[in-house]
Amino acid sequence: MVYVSPVIGRWYRKQRICGIPLIVVEELSNRQKNNCLSGYHGYDKLLDAVNHLLEFEKRGIPTIKPLPSEFLSHFAGKRDQLEELCVKKKKKEQIHIPRQIDLDRIPYIPLPPSPATWEEWKDGTDELKSEKDIFQIVDSSGWKLTESRKLEKEEKPGTFFKEIRITSEGSLFIDSKGKNEKYSGCKSSLMKRNREGNVVKEVGLDHDIYRIATSPLNDYYAFMSSGGALYAYNGKLERIFEHQLSQDPRIVAHYESTIPTWGTIKSHIRTIDVSTEGKDYLFTISDTAWCINRNHESNWGISMPLNEGWERVVSRITTDVPREEIVNAFSELDLRMPATQEAIKRKYRELAFKWHPDRNKDINAKERMQKINNAFSALTGVDPNSLEIREKTVFDYRKRPDYTFDIVDIGGTTLGVTIATTMFGFPNDWIYASGFADDQVHVYLGSYAGKIVKVDPKGIPLLVYDVSNTPRWIIDTSDYLYIQTDTRLYIIRNSEELVDIKDIKRKEKLIVGDEGFGLVGNKFLKWFNEDGQTIGTITTKDPIRAVYLSRKKVTVETRQHRAVLKIFDA
Incomplete structure (x- = not known):
């Protein structure tokens, strides 16, 4: 009987190879895992792994369970069969082992910490809004209001569209619960509007929507149903990809691993994404991210550090530093x-x-x-x-x-x-934000602990940012990288240059356009150029429902009214 470490057992538990059962051993220390077995994965490496186990048996390492004496002869007789099996397995199936991040090999960039909260929130600061006018320009240094009117009946989007996302070609309205009576037999529906706010297309879908992934950098969308199915659509609202994540071997391996799990699959898959033209797809399961192609094959997989965690990260300050x-x-x-x-x-x-x-x-x-x-x-x-x-x-x-x-x-x-520290509590650092960069080959992964890892096309981590708080949005436009937490927005250029930060003291959502970005609150929109210089602020009397972005123009829409603002040339 062969005993393997949790690293191998995580992926091969409950399997038999050439009649040899593989049993998970829990007692290996992290140092022993890293030094002896963590690099081995796939059937093609099983021979080497077993040889190492035998060597440890000879050396009397106490955390390895004793191997039966007759195993050597049994294994020798199975060697050729096992090698042949390795070749066949490679052709029939893909081995799904994520790369473990080695923090000693990548640059670490600590940024000014993002506070967990602001005192203003505790004090119940009033929302920024217009008290009298339907639309009010608070700061007009970089734009002016050129139009303000009431919407026609046919222009008003249904109240069942609870989520509106900015894309490169306009805005996407999402009815995730199937409340659109126009598509009574459907479980959800979508409506696309162009940059001027005009309806382009509307469709009903045969699945509900639990997770949403859109990007201001392209016109492709990904959704995950509550049952764990991944869907992708192009700008014409045509389905281009479908994959049952609940049956994906990478997800199955996670649930059969030694990592504690609870709840349903939808609770563990926190983020999804699709690249331009639908060539590649991203999903995360707990602390692990996978990038796959149209054929469901892995481009790469990567896991956040476990147990000791981010050993090169200090105990970060938590005071409110504005x-x-x-x-x-x-x-x-x-x-x-x-x-x-x-x-x-x-x-x-x-x-x-x-x-x-x-x-x-x-x-x-x-x-x-x-x-x-x-x-x-x-x-x-x-x-x-x-x-x-x-x-x-x-x-x-x-x-x-x-x-x-x-x-x-x-x-x-x-x-x-x-700098070093030890993480306490649950060892997994779950991924809460992710997305493809504008170049569509690099990917960003943001963890609960506030670490943002940039990954190259081969799944190799290039650097890690530390903002001390869970990121909500990560958008890389090639020229600038925007990282938003609940309390702060970071603007980064050339990977390492901190251009500016913006404190977020109300609930604000980041939107990005061709020539700048905005922070949208319940009844206000702040607009900035790419490097964070203020263009202007508009407040509304009623909640903002949608924003449309076109060249030198921003359109703001409430339930009943629409305002158009022209941005001045610099």
Whole structure:
């Protein structure tokens, strides 16, 4: 009887190969898993895995269950058969093993932490809205109101369209519960309007809608039903893809794994997406993401770290640090946005050498150093009370029980940051936001812990951002990356350059157009150019139902009225 680690058992439990049962062992430590078996996957690697198990048996590793003495001869007689089976299995089925993120091999970019909440929410701050006029321009520095009128009866979308999404060709109205009487026999319905707000097409669907994926960067849509079926549609509202995720071997493997599960499939699949032209599809199951092609074959799979979790991530501060204080923090370090993390660390290094009390006997040095630490904390999320500064001759990233700041002086001066922590509670860091970039090959995965991983076309993680709070929207337009949490919007350029941040102190949803982006609240719309400069704000007396974006024009629609705003040329 062969015993395998949870890594292999996770995917092969309850299976028999050449009459050899595979049994899951729970006692392996993470170090042993990583060092000996985590790299093995697929039937073609089973031989190597078994050889390693036999070697551990000889070495007497206590966490490996003893192998029967007759196994060696039995296995030797089955070797040729097993090798032949490997070849056949490769042709008949695909092995579904996700890549485990190695945090020691990818850049880590801590951004100013996103607060869990704002005090204004607790105080019940009134909603931003128009008190008298149907539409009111609050800030007209970059646009003007050119039209305001009541909608005709045929222009008013049905109240059953509860969800409206911006796409590259207009807006998509979604009736997810099948309340549209026009399609009484259908379980849901869609209506597409162009950039001017005119109806293009309306269809009824034979499935309900539980998850929704649309993008302002293309005109393709993905939906998942409450039963776990994935559907995709093109801009003509024609179905181009269908896949029963409940029967997908990757999903089945997850439910047969050693990872605790509960509830139905729809509870575990948090995000879905479709690329331009419907070539590739994305879905996540708990802490794992899969990218598949039209033939349901895996392009790649990737899992967030388990157990020890994000060991290179410090205990992030949770205080409410508004944008004004972050701007001041940049000034304290003689910087301003846009700025990269390298620039922040480099400037901190320079000022720390200058003002650290052990190196500077000025009576104001201690106070100045505290301000520098506080500024660095606001910009990176590192608690200044935990900083330890010392001189060293060698530095690299490594795991430690606590984190420190190491100042290195070898001829010139360099500064590195060693950061580590242990995640407590449930070990899975679920993926709550995801999406294809504008290039349609890179993918972003945002976790509950506030980590956003950028993945290349082969499923290899390129870098990880840390915003300390669960992301809701991640949109990469090629020129800019927008990351929105419930309390903050980050604007990033060239992967690492923080251009600006916007505090979100009311419930606001990010929408992105060709030449800028907006934050839509219940009764207001704030509009900005691509790098975050304010164009203007419009408030409404009634809740906003839809927004249409076209070149140099933004159309805002309530249940009864429509306003058109023209954006000035820069």
